[in-house]
Amino acid sequence: MEKVLIANRGEIAVRIIRACQELGLNTVAVYSTADRDALHVKLADEAVCIGSASPNKSYLNINNLLGAAQITNADAIHPGYGFLSENAEFAQRCEQANLTFIGPHSDTIRFLGDKARARDALKAIGVPVTPGSDGELTSVDDAQRIATKIGYPIMVKASAGGGGKGMRLIQSPDQLPKLFTLAQNEALEAFGDKQMYLEKFIDKPRHIEVQVMGLQDGTGIAVGERDCSLQNHHQKVVEEAPSSIDPATRNDMLAISKRVVEELHYLGAGTIEFLYAGPHQFYFMEMNTRIQVEHPITELTSGWDLVKAQLLIAADKPLPQPRAANGYSIECRVNAESAGKITGLHLPGGNGIRVDTALYQGYRVPPNYDAMIAKIISYGPNRQAAIQKMLVAIDETVISGINTNLDFLNRLLRTKQFQEDQFDIEFIERELLNTH
Structure with a gap:
C-alpha cells in the first residue's frame, strides 16, 4: 500500500x-x-x-x-x-x-448494515439485545401483534437505517398504524428499503459505545468505551471517554465486544453501540463499520492512534503497543448554523486541548454538506479537569462570519446535570431545546 x-x-x-x-x-x-x-x-x-x-x-x-x-x-x-x-x-x-x-470486507458491511439480521445473529452468540421483533417487518398488522407481545412504549426502526432516519417512538397501540407507516415511508425514501423492526423502548438510558479493532489474524481488541448520551434528534453533540458506568458492566461490555469482533472475523476499526440502563443492564443497538466522529477521545485516553491503526491493519503491518488507558477526554462538536465565509478565526490550544477541523481564515463554508465544522477535544487527569479545560477552550474560540452552536455548547456544559454527570439520551431535548 x-x-x-x-x-x-x-x-x-x-x-x-x-x-x-x-x-x-x-x-x-x-x-x-x-x-x-x-x-x-x-x-x-x-x-x-x-x-x-x-x-x-x-x-x-x-x-x-x-x-x-x-x-x-x-x-x-x-x-x-x-x-x-x-x-x-x-x-x-x-x-x-x-x-x-x-475497513472491513464488503460481506461484513452488508451483514452488519442489515440491522435486524445483525441483531438476531449477535443475540445467537450471547450478546444481550433489547427485547424486540425477530426478523424484519413490513406490515402494520405484524407490527401490532409483536408490539402487544413486547409491551409499549416501543421504537420502530428502519432495518437499513442510521442517523435517526426511519425511526419513531410509539407510546400506545392507537399511535402505531400512523407512526409505523411514517417511519417506513421515510426509510424507503432514505435507504430504498422498507424493512422495519421493533424494539422495546428503554426509558432514559445512556448511550455507550465500545471502540473495537479487528486484526488480520482474527484477533479482536476492545480499545475502550465512550459515553455518547448527549444527543439532539439522534445526532451526537458531546462525547466523553471513559464513561461513568459501573466497572463490572464495563468489563462485560468490553469482553462481549471483543467476542463479536472475533466471531465475525471483523477487520479494522468499528464501534459497537449499547443502551445502558443500569448495572448489568445493557443492550446491543448496532455496530458501525467505520471510524467514528468521536474517535479522538479514545485516542487521548488509550494512547492509540486509531486512524494510523486502520492504515497499518489494512497493510497487514504490526501495530505499536499502546500505553495503559488513563485520564479523561471530552469532545464537543462545533456545527455551522449558516453557510458563509470565515471572516475571523481563533482556535483554542495549549495543554490538554486538541482541535480537529478543516477551517481556515477566508474559507467559505458551503451549504451542501454536514453541519459539523470542527471538533474541540479536551484531555485531563479526571472528568472535572477535562470539563474546565473544555469551558476555557470554548470561551477562547472565535469563528466569525457564520453562526455556530458554540453558545449552546457553553450553556450545555455549564448545566448542573452535566457538571454532576446526571443525564441521559433525552436530556438535551427534554431540558434545553425549549430555551435554545
Whole structure:
C-alpha cells in the first residue's frame, strides 16, 4: 500500500491525510466543485475533482471515485465516516478493482448494515439485545401483534437505517398504524428499503459505545468505551471517554465486544453501540463499520492512534503497543448554523486541548454538506479537569462570519446535570431545546 485516496471531505479527510503522511504514504484528495478551495485539497499530494456540489454527483458517486483512483494510480481507498463509508457496494467495487478498502470486507458491511439480521445473529452468540421483533417487518398488522407481545412504549426502526432516519417512538397501540407507516415511508425514501423492526423502548438510558479493532489474524481488541448520551434528534453533540458506568458492566461490555469482533472475523476499526440502563443492564443497538466522529477521545485516553491503526491493519503491518488507558477526554462538536465565509478565526490550544477541523481564515463554508465544522477535544487527569479545560477552550474560540452552536455548547456544559454527570439520551431535548 503506497498511495491512499481519501473518499471524503472536511476534517476527517484532513485527519486521514495527516496519518498517511506520518506513515510515508502518498495521498489523493477528491473534491466537489463546492470544495475546490477546501483544506484537504490543499494538503494532499494530488487532488481530483469528482463532480458538482450535490453529494450524489460527487462524494456518493462510486464510478467517479473509482475513476479518480485509477487515473492517480492509488492502490487504497479510505472512506472516512459518512458518505460511502458503510456502503457494501462501494467496498465490493474497491475489492473488485484490486484496491485496498481501509475497513472491513464488503460481506461484513452488508451483514452488519442489515440491522435486524445483525441483531438476531449477535443475540445467537450471547450478546444481550433489547427485547424486540425477530426478523424484519413490513406490515402494520405484524407490527401490532409483536408490539402487544413486547409491551409499549416501543421504537420502530428502519432495518437499513442510521442517523435517526426511519425511526419513531410509539407510546400506545392507537399511535402505531400512523407512526409505523411514517417511519417506513421515510426509510424507503432514505435507504430504498422498507424493512422495519421493533424494539422495546428503554426509558432514559445512556448511550455507550465500545471502540473495537479487528486484526488480520482474527484477533479482536476492545480499545475502550465512550459515553455518547448527549444527543439532539439522534445526532451526537458531546462525547466523553471513559464513561461513568459501573466497572463490572464495563468489563462485560468490553469482553462481549471483543467476542463479536472475533466471531465475525471483523477487520479494522468499528464501534459497537449499547443502551445502558443500569448495572448489568445493557443492550446491543448496532455496530458501525467505520471510524467514528468521536474517535479522538479514545485516542487521548488509550494512547492509540486509531486512524494510523486502520492504515497499518489494512497493510497487514504490526501495530505499536499502546500505553495503559488513563485520564479523561471530552469532545464537543462545533456545527455551522449558516453557510458563509470565515471572516475571523481563533482556535483554542495549549495543554490538554486538541482541535480537529478543516477551517481556515477566508474559507467559505458551503451549504451542501454536514453541519459539523470542527471538533474541540479536551484531555485531563479526571472528568472535572477535562470539563474546565473544555469551558476555557470554548470561551477562547472565535469563528466569525457564520453562526455556530458554540453558545449552546457553553450553556450545555455549564448545566448542573452535566457538571454532576446526571443525564441521559433525552436530556438535551427534554431540558434545553425549549430555551435554545
